[in-house]
Amino acid sequence: MASVGDLKAVVKDTLEKRGVMGQLKARVRAEVFEALDDRSEPKPVLSPENLLINELIREYLAFNKYRYTASVLTAETGLSDIPLDRSFLTKELNVVDDMNSQSVPILYGILSHFLKEHEEGPCQRVENVSAEKQTFRNILRGRNTKASCLHQIKGQ
Template sequence: MSRSIETGARRKTGGFAALQSMADQPNLDEALKEALESRGVLNRLKAKVRAEIYKLVDHPSRGPHTKLLSNQKLIMNELIREYLLFNDCGDTASVFIPEAGQPEVPFDRAFLASRLGIQEDAITRQNPLLHALVSKACRVGWDADNV
C-alpha cells in the first residue's frame, strides 16, 4: 500500500491505526506520559483522582464532603482558594476545596473584601485578597520578612 493511501486509511479510522502503530513502540508508556505532561493533562488527572479518592475515603456513603465550619474558617479557606486560583494552581484547589469542606461555588470577592475591611482599588484588584491582608499587616508594623 502506498504511503498516501496508508495515511488516508489512518485518518478514516479516527486515528486507531496510528494508535496501533504506537503500541508497537517499546516505550509507549513513557511516550504517552510525556505527551500528557506536555499538554498539562497529567497533573489535572492526578489532582482529580486524589480529590475523588479523598471523597470516597472520608465519606464513602454520604456523597459530597460536608463539614460544619465556622465563619472564620470559611473565610480563611476562601482566601486560600482565591490565592490558589489566582496563581494558576487549579489542580491543588480541586483537592483543597472538597478536603477543606468549602462550598463548590466561591464567595464573591467584593463580599470577602468588605468582611475583611479591604478597600478595593486598581492595585488590590490585581492581586489576591491574601496579598492585601499581608500588605496591610506590614503597614501596621508586622514585619513579614522576619517571620
C-alpha cells in the first residue's frame, strides 16, 4: 500500500503534467492578495504613461489566459475592471492596427518592430526570426531603423 507521501507525490506530478499546478498557485496568490488588499486605502493616481503600460500588460495577460495574474494587476494598480478600448490604445501609441495585428496583443507588434530594427540595421542582434514573428512586422509607423541603430553605435 502506498504511503501518504507517495500519494502526494503522484498527485503533484499529475497536476504539474496537466499544467494545473501553476494555475492553482496563481489562483491561491490572487485570492490571498485579494483577501489582504485594503480597499479603503485609495490607489495612487496613474500617470498617462503608466496607465498605457498597464493596459498593454493587461491585454497581453488576457490573450495568454493569465486571468489570475491579470486580476492581481487590476487590483494592485487600481485599473478599471473594464479595459481601455484597443482603438484608443493604438491611437495613443501611434500604432497601425491591421488584420494580422488585431489578433494579438499590441505588445507583440511592438516587440516585433524592435526585433526587426535590430535585424535590418547595422546593430543587428537577431539572426533568425520565426515566421510567426514575421507576421507582425511593420506595425508601428514613423520609425527610422537605420538612424536608430547608428545612434546606438555612436553612443557606445
